Amino acid sequence: MMNIGPIAALLMAALALPAQAQDGEGRPRLRPVGLGSTTAAPAAEPAVVPAPAAAAPAPARIAPRQDVSLPEGPVRGPETNLPLPRFVSLSTDRGNVRRGPSLSHRIDWVFLRRDMPLQVTAEYGHWRRVTDREGVGGWMHYAMLSGVRTVIVDAEALPLRAKPQETATIVAQLEAGVVARLGDCEPDWCELSAGGYKGWAPKSLTWGVAPDETRD
Structure with a gap:
């Protein structure tokens, strides 16, 4: 077997390498590696892993709609079932007008004109809340009032x-x-x-x- 010296061995190894492309001046031509390069392996894109679907919330329970019906026709007094407001007249020559619907409430006004028109705006037991043309009023006992208009x-x-x-x-x-x-x-x-x-x-x-x- 032929003994190959170190120089010859190096020479043979060099010949075994693939030839590099050279430019016009005989220098090796480098092929850029990057986007668009056919020699570089494309970088692996990060995998897009969908987030686990959140559990769908339970549907809200909606109470059934309740229609509020408004009372038809005029408002009626709880004691007489007559319309409120309504007009009446003073049946006496002196009518005490109190702060509340009872004799224990203080007298705020005194009406002194028989037959004067008054407007009833509320009822409570034997008492009626009334006002006069000037907006003055309070609670009077129903016995002092008349339906005469x-x-x-x-x-x-x-x-x-x-x-x-x-x-x-x-x-x-x-x-x-x-x-x-x-x-x-x-x-x-x-x-x-x-x-x-x-x-x-x-x-x-x-x-x-x-x-x-x-x-x-």
């Missing part, structure tokens, strides 16, 4: 006419503050009687009758 004149001078028409003949004229007995009422006119006279007057010029009230 009256109005008080709000105008400086209120002509009473023979018919519910602006062109009708004037039969009398009422001064401001006069209390008149209430008769029939149309949408805009009411029949009044006072001082022995009777006639029609615009509803809007009196206090003691509701704007939409009609009577016959």
